[in-house]
Amino acid sequence: MHLALFLIFAALCVGAAINLLVQKHPINSALSLIVVMGSLALLYLLLGAEFVAAVQVIVYAGAIMVLFVFVIMLLNAGEEEVLPHSSRVAISLGIPSLVVGLTIGVWVIGHYAGLDRIAIGGPQVQHGTESFGAPNPVAHLLFRDFVLPFEVTSILVLIAILGAVVLARREE
Amino acid sequence: MVPLSYYLVLSAVLFACGVAGFLIKRNIITIFMAIELMLNAVNLAFVAFAAEWRALSGHVFVFFVMVVAAAEAAVGLAIIISVFRTRETLNVDRINLLKL
Amino acid sequence: MSLHLWIIPLLPLAGAAINGLLGKRFPKTVVNLFALGSTAAAFVYALWVATQFVGLPADQIPHIERYATWVTGGTFSAEYGTYLDQLSLVMLLIVTGVGFLIHVYSVGYMEHEGGYYRYFAYLNLFMFFMLTLVLANNYLLMFVGWEGVGLASYLLIGFWFLKESAANAGKKAFITNRVGDFGFLIALFLLIKHFGTLQYDAVFKALAAYPVEASAGLLTAIGLLMMVGASGKSAQIPLYVWLPDAMEGPTPVSALIHAATMVTAGVYMVARSSAVFDRSPIALATVAIIGTLTAIFAASIGILQTDIKKVLAYSTISQLGYMFMGCGVAAYGAGIFHLMTHAFFKALLFLSAGAIIHGLGGEQDMRHMGGLRKYMPYTFWCMSVATFTIAGFPPLAAFFSKDEILWRTWTSGNQALWLIGLITGAMTSFYMFRLWFLTFFGDYRGPHPETAGHAHGADGPHAGHTAALHDAHAAHSSDHGQGVPHESPRIMVVPLMILAVLSVVGGWVGIPPALGGSNHFDHFLEPVFLRYSPAPAKAPAGAEAHPKETGTELAFMAISVAAAAIGFLGAWFLYYKRTDLPAKLARRAGGLYTFVLDKYKVDEFYNAVFIQPIVMIATNILWKGIDVTVIDGAVDESAVGAQDVSDGVRQMQSGNIRSYAGWVALGAAAVIGFMVWTAVR
Secondary structure, three states: OHHHHHHHHHHHHHHHHHHHHHOOOHHHHHHHHHHHHHHHHHHHHHOOOHHHHHHHHHHHHHHHHHHHHHHHHHHOOOOOOOOOOOOHHHHHHHHHHHHHHHHHHHHHHHHOOOHHHOEEOOHHHHOOOOOOOOHHHHHHHHHHOOHHHHHHHHHHHHHHHHHHHHHHOOOO | OEEHHHHHHHHHHHHHHHHHHHHHOOEHHHHHHHHHHHHHHHHHHHHHHHHHHOOOHHHHHHHHHHHHHHHHHHHHHHHHHHHHHHHOOOEHHHOOOOOO | OOOOOOHHHHHHHHHHHHHHHHHHHOOHHHHHHHHHHHHHHHHHHHHHHHHHHHOOOHHHOOEEEEEEEEEEEOOEEEEEEEEEOHHHHHHHHHHHHHHHHHHHHHHHHOOOOOOHHHHHHHHHHHHHHHHHHHHEOEHHHHHHHHHHHHHHHHHHHOOOOOOHHHHHHHHHHHHHHHHHHHHHHHHHHHHHHHHOOOEHHHHHHHHOOOOOOOOOOHHHHHHHHHHHHHHHHOOOOOOOOHHHHHHHOOHHHHHHHHHHOHHHHHHHHHHHOHHHHHOOHHHHHHHHHHHHHHHHHHHHHHOOOOEHHHHHHHHHHHHHHHHHHHHHOOOHHHHHHHHHHHHHHHHHHHHHHHHHHHHOOOOOEHHHOOOOOOOOHHHHHHHHHHHHHHHOOOOOHHHHHHHHHHHHHHHOOOHHHHHHHHHHHHHHHHHHHHHHHHHHOOOOOOOOHHHOOOOOOOOOOOOOOOHHHHHHHHHHHHOOOOOOOOOOOHHHHHHHHHHHHHHHHHHHHHOOHHHOOOOHHHHHHHHHHHHOOOOOOOOOOOOOOOHHHHHHHHHHHHHHHHHHHHHHHHHHHHHHHOOOHHHHHHHHHOHHHHHHHOHHHHHHHHHHHHHHHHHHHHHHHHHHHHHHHHHHHHHHHHHHHHHHHHHHHHOOOOOOHHHHHHHHHHHHHHHHHHHHHHHHO
């Protein structure tokens, strides 16, 4: 059953990602991205990362993407113009690198070190009174071993807030 | 039981879509969203490995990635807003004052 | 006990330094004080040394003094030191004595020239180097002096450097000398390689172990290479071409350097190296042949020259040939004897010529002279003494020295060389008396006395001088009357008279036994050449002649005098009696006349064969090929290359955001690929 769920939501992910590429209006792309994030949250649940799934939905889909949508509407970004030519460098260098990289990646992943023999998910996840990815164990790790990065990222967020306010302010 | 490699392949495909969008799209905001897509793909890989090795530090790292992505999105969009105010366009090819 | 010989060269060096560095601000009297004072002091000291020398016991001769080590490299070392034996004593006295007289003369000659202090600084510098050459106790220090006199010669020939012909002549002298020096250097290298030292005493003692070489060997090579050096410095075939051009310099310079002292350095060197030459008959024969051929060759050119200094220049080359002929038959004493008498009469000839030129306001062409004995009586009498001397009339000096050489050439078995030497003697007499008649007899052929004021000839610097100096000379002419040929001031005439006396009596130290004397000179020098000569000391054992040979010797003397007389009569006939004849003969000889007049076109030959190819190689290969194309090209191309590279790299920064995106993706793919590859490995 895990496999079926995985396949459905993986297909949803990829479909929405490709839709993001294909759409012309940015608002459509934003909505596709929200779909991607939702699917990913479900996949995280399949992997036993409950806390991360919740955070994904709350922060990523719920805050960041909302911010994106606000900005799109604020700027009244219209449909993408069709310019007579696109960047030759980008197309000629980037797409081949992409394809090559992807091929290598898939090949490595698929045929190497027996990664495909390791299956995750399933009964192991339910073992123990404490679930694997519940907030409690994560919190233990976060506030003990990783407390310094935690504090630093808090300050980073603070600075980002200040920066965003300053940058987006209308000139008086 | 889902093999690990499936998750990793999915992550790679999503990452590739993100890169493709980053290169192809002309609207700044769309390019930004492609970057977010790439970040998400990476998060998936982290969580997958965390599940395989039962190491919760993967989750913690994903947490930090999300925090930083949020901060970056905020600041980046603020920059886009101010660029829009001066250049009146969201087309990346038009923002070329550094061109020789 | 040390004689402190180092003082002798250093006195003129001090004079040169003071005059050279500070002389610009000195008045002329102060310059004279330092220049003449240092030379006179050197001469007086040399006389004192001579008195000490004659008191030395025989085992202390040569008297060697070592002052300090100069160079050490591995097992080789050279030092500062002096070597005093009879040979260097003779040279020392000649150099300082004649040098001093010429300094005195120069005070009068250069009175109105610019660069007065510079002239005397160079002259003193020359004295320093020449004395170093003569007194050195090893070949390396001698080479320093050797090169130094070349330098001084260059500086003095090109004294009027603003005149292009003078500057070129200086260059020619130096470069031709250099060619000879190259041979000399290789000889020194051979000496170092095989003897490990260049000290005279060490080398000569080591030579005692070497036998006489019947065929070409090491000592032959050394001897021949030394002869190359000597032919450069002493103007023998084939490196004599610089000496006639050197007449561009002031006449006292020609007298001192190119007659009395520097050009004799080659003869001195050959005599000093007698131990080497005695052991190599081939080298010795080469010396004799070169000397003889040069003698007759130069004499033949001198017959037709019209510039008075050029005649004397070719005469010098010819007389140097005699000296080498003497050395070449192992009669080193005879060669040095002729060197000494030649110093006296040739310096006298040049100084008289200078007095004539000075008195005529710069005229050097004999075709514009004539009848000058009325105007310059003292100069006339002094020059006449010199002319009769060089022709070889007894009892004047050169008769004894030249005859000694010819006699020893005959007795050593080289009859052909003797004959050539005899013919050259006749030619010498002819051209010298030609000069004498053309200059002093007949009618004055110069410009009309009243307008003869500013006849500036080739000797003058006026071609390149500024107006101020020209005025100075004009003032000089004006207070001598309107350019009438006039006698020179006393300060110039007195040295002439002293040299005339020496030309008369100078030969009397070498009167051969055949005439009743005992040849003091040769006996005096004998120990020098016997000390290191090979065991069977056959020929060079003095001029002891069997009574039977005395008759032959007297007969030969008579033949030489007859040859001199024939030359005199020829000159008298052509240039006094029938003065129209020379022109007719010249016309009849036609091409041959022009060929000899053009000095057998040797200069043109050298130019075509050596100089033009070198110039062409230097221009095309070295300059255009290597300097411009390779060196400049490398530098320029690397700059252009850097520019091109940066031009290419610049394309990355296009200002286009999406191209940046492409580059980022490419870089990321590369990094990921690299990481995967290292992991997969």
